[in-house]
Amino acid sequence: MGRGMGKPNDPEFQKKVIRAAFDLFDLETGPVLEDFPETIPVRDGRMGYALPPELVLSTSDIGDVDSLVAEVQTEIDALLPDYEAAVASRGRTTVGASEFPIKDFAPFISKFIRGEIPKSPRKGLPAIPLLKLVVEDLEAYYTETRTHRDGIDDLELMGKWFWEETKAGRLLLSLEAISIVSDNKVMLQIVEMSLMAPRFWSEGPLPGTSAAGW
Amino acid sequence: MWGWLCLWAVFIGFRIAETSNQQILLALSLHIFQRYILYLGYILGKFEVTKIAEMPAVGRGFISNLQLPTFEDPAWTTPVPASQRRVSIVSTAAVSRRGDKPFSWLAKDHRTFHKNDRDLVMTHVAVEFDRSAWQQDLNVIIPLDRLEEMAQDGEIGSVADEHYSFMGAADPVTMEKSAHAVAEQMKQEGVNTVFLIPI
Numbered sequence: 001m002g003r004g005m006g007k008p009n010d011p012e013f014q015k016k017v018i019r020a021a022f023d024l025f026d027l028e029t030g031p032v033l034e035d036f037p038e039t040i041p042v043r044d045g046r047m048g049y050a051l052p053p054e055l056v057l058s059t060s061d062i063g064d065v066d067s068l069v070a071e072v073q074t075e076i077d078a079l080l081p082d083y084e085a086a087v088a089s090r091g092r093t094t095v096g097a098s099e100f101p102i103k104d105f106a107p108f109i110s111k112f113i114r115g116e117i118p119k120s121p122r123k124g125l126p127a128i129p130l131l132k133l134v135v136e137d138l139e140a141y142y143t144e145t146r147t148h149r150d151g152i153d154d155l156e157l158m159g160k161w162f163w164e165e166t167k168a169g170r171l172l173l174s175l176e177a178i179s180i181v182s183d184n185k186v187m188l189q190i191v192e193m194s195l196m197a198p199r200f201w202s203e204g205p206l207p208g209t210s211a212a213g214w
Numbered sequence: 215m216w217g218w219l220c221l222w223a224v225f226i227g228f229r230i231a232e233t234s235n236q237q238i239l240l241a242l243s244l245h246i247f248q249r250y251i252l253y254l255g256y257i258l259g260k261f262e263v264t265k266i267a268e269m270p271a272v273g274r275g276f277i278s279n280l281q282l283p284t285f286e287d288p289a290w291t292t293p294v295p296a297s298q299r300r301v302s303i304v305s306t307a308a309v310s311r312r313g314d315k316p317f318s319w320l321a322k323d324h325r326t327f328h329k330n331d332r333d334l335v336m337t338h339v340a341v342e343f344d345r346s347a348w349q350q351d352l353n354v355i356i357p358l359d360r361l362e363e364m365a366q367d368g369e370i371g372s373v374a375d376e377h378y379s380f381m382g383a384a385d386p387v388t389m390e391k392s393a394h395a396v397a398e399q400m401k402q403e404g405v406n407t408v409f410l411i412p413i
Binding site: 002003004005006007008009011014018019021022025029031044045046047048049050090091092094096097099124125129132133136139140143144147148153155158194195196197198199200201202203 | 269270271272273276288290293296299312313315316318319332333334335336337339340341342343344345346347348349350351352353354355357359360361363364369370409411412413
């Protein structure tokens, strides 16, 4: 999922998909259901990266939030030259749905980890939906940088790196730990329905939740 | 979620067809539905068919409970020749131009973007689909460059000026008003082929 035309930066493959779809116009009747002859393998029956079920933080694992934010900022600063190179090369970036400056991602997220629900700086967009956009911007910043810098296109590798190996990933798992014990229904919904951390394709829901929202 | 995406595409397609008598391309959405959800691809290059029972628990539970709607008397029009096709994309990826209002979590509205727009952001509620691909290449979900090349090569007639995005995780029934508005815009622009692309 997320790869409707099959492969990024592969114009010929993308055109094959389009042509195969348009060729169905030649059929006499419809609707039609037709398989594309080529299949891109997926891992373990899942259509996207999924966090290992055992990789769950509790609130007692979070530690000093200021130190964690500082570590994330250091990580972000280190990635910046490669991120800028990626943007220059591609001529575009998907980072920015939140309209937050990159340097403000981690500090904003950390407020929620501290138990605050800050006032949203964006008119018409409440704080928690904005938080979700900041989280997605943070991940996009990392993965846009890495896919360009290392010339790799591997969603499993990207997910594992970001969520399991980076300080930013740990920051977000800390946010998840706070959310799951939150008495705010929207914060709880974010984790119940895997709207932030990628657990939809995990072998089991986040402990403490039922995944009943799905 | 994925079922909704595909069912949405089918729904929108039929509604547009009924509204404007344009030809509708349902093939890709249906293809993806079948490929990923019904047959579920292959695993790790072993080329074994994956069944719903083999999917991870959360996704398996959700998908197993999906219900397929039935459509009575669906519209099906005779396509125009390929060289006369004016193609507009409808995506469920919840992409929009930077600065547009983000999609809400159960959005029933849509966003419009121009064929030359490349500065797009995504505010889809779901995170379980891969986003690293479109970060690398917009064409993997919205193939504007590919369609433009096909138009220049004479494979299709032209690429429409305007293209459309919905938040595909929402209930498609709630999108009917928006679907009518999109169809009306397409009619005004002379679109006769709609390329429905679920995320």
